[in-house]
Amino acid sequence: MAMVFADPFSTLFQFQQALDSLRTSGWLDPGPSGGGAYPPVNVFRKGDDIVIVAEVPGVPKSDLRIEAKGKTIRIAGTKSLATGEKASTHRRERLAGTFDRAVTVPVEVDADRIKAECRDGILALWLPRAERDRPKTISVS
Amino acid sequence: MAAAQSLEVQEKRELVGKEEKTVPARYFIPATDIHETDEALTVVMEVPGVEKKDVDINLENNVIRIEGRIDAKKYDGLEPLYTEYNVGHFARSFTLSGKVDQQRIDAQLEDGVLTLTLWKAKDALPRRIEIG
Numbered sequence: 001m002a003m004v005f006a007d008p009f010s011t012l013f014q015f016q017q018a019l020d021s022l023r024t025s026g027w028l029d030p031g032p033s034g035g036g037a038y039p040p041v042n043v044f045r046k047g048d049d050i051v052i053v054a055e056v057p058g059v060p061k062s063d064l065r066i067e068a069k070g071k072t073i074r075i076a077g078t079k080s081l082a083t084g085e086k087a088s089t090h091r092r093e094r095l096a097g098t099f100d101r102a103v104t105v106p107v108e109v110d111a112d113r114i115k116a117e118c119r120d121g122i123l124a125l126w127l128p129r130a131e132r133d134r135p136k137t138i139s140v141s
Numbered sequence: 142m143a144a145a146q147s148l149e150v151q152e153k154r155e156l157v158g159k160e161e162k163t164v165p166a167r168y169f170i171p172a173t174d175i176h177e178t179d180e181a182l183t184v185v186m187e188v189p190g191v192e193k194k195d196v197d198i199n200l201e202n203n204v205i206r207i208e209g210r211i212d213a214k215k216y217d218g219l220e221p222l223y224t225e226y227n228v229g230h231f232a233r234s235f236t237l238s239g240k241v242d243q244q245r246i247d248a249q250l251e252d253g254v255l256t257l258t259l260w261k262a263k264d265a266l267p268r269r270i271e272i273g
Contacts, residue, residue: 121189121253
């Protein structure tokens with residue numbers, strides 16, 4: 001039966017279902033290198049290109065370092081918690097520290113055209129597929 | 142300093158609310174720090190992906206409820222290949238003690254971190270008593 005109520009929730013719902021099924025499937029194992037490291041990433045495909053999204057709340061742009069070489073993207077940085085002096089702590093759940101992670105994607109990437117954006121604690125990297133790696137259409141004569 | 146320590150992944154905790162939702166969306170509990178100074182209580186919570194306009198802060202019966210919604214439209218046209226975390230809205234509530242001035246609560250959102258400053262009521266401030 002089709003669900004009739006409208007978006008944006010249905011979009012989100014579908015997305016979550018897709019995530020769940022992927023989590024439980026063994027597909028793409030071993031996957032991008034460095035699994036389980038901070039920050040956790042989600043990798044998407046948009047057309048021919050790859051999009052990497054990571055949650056890095058509390059990390060300002062200036063504390064992030066992104067490097068790319070070949071198929072590997074390095075995401076490094078520092079997350080610090082600003083606490084005023086003389087403050088006593090009631091609850092501490094947030095973590096601070098340094099992170100350094102490499103993610104290898106399964107396609108050749110054009111390193112010069114990678115775009116990175118960090119907004120509201122979400123880091124998004126657009127990795128355009130290298131021209132030489134794009135599939136070619138072969139016409140049948 | 143804790144800064145030299147390498148950062149570990151925190152599994153997102155899903156919110157199990159008392160009230161049920163009428164829409165199929167997931168809520169997570171934002172990681173939260175609470176500090177207290179002489180003047181105020183500071184509540185710092187991580188809500189990555191939430192924009193300023195999508196934060197709701199409600200105060201009712203001494204309970205402050207914070208809800209941050211993400212924009213699922215940003216994921217339109219993206220086909221997941223590999224996933225390590227789930228995405229959803231954030232919600233959490235706290236019961237306030239009587240020492241907080243409920244008229245004076247400030248909120249700030251920066252880099253996906255929401256900071257609430259709950260100023261203490263005048264009569265809850267510590268007073269220094271001089272010996273006459």
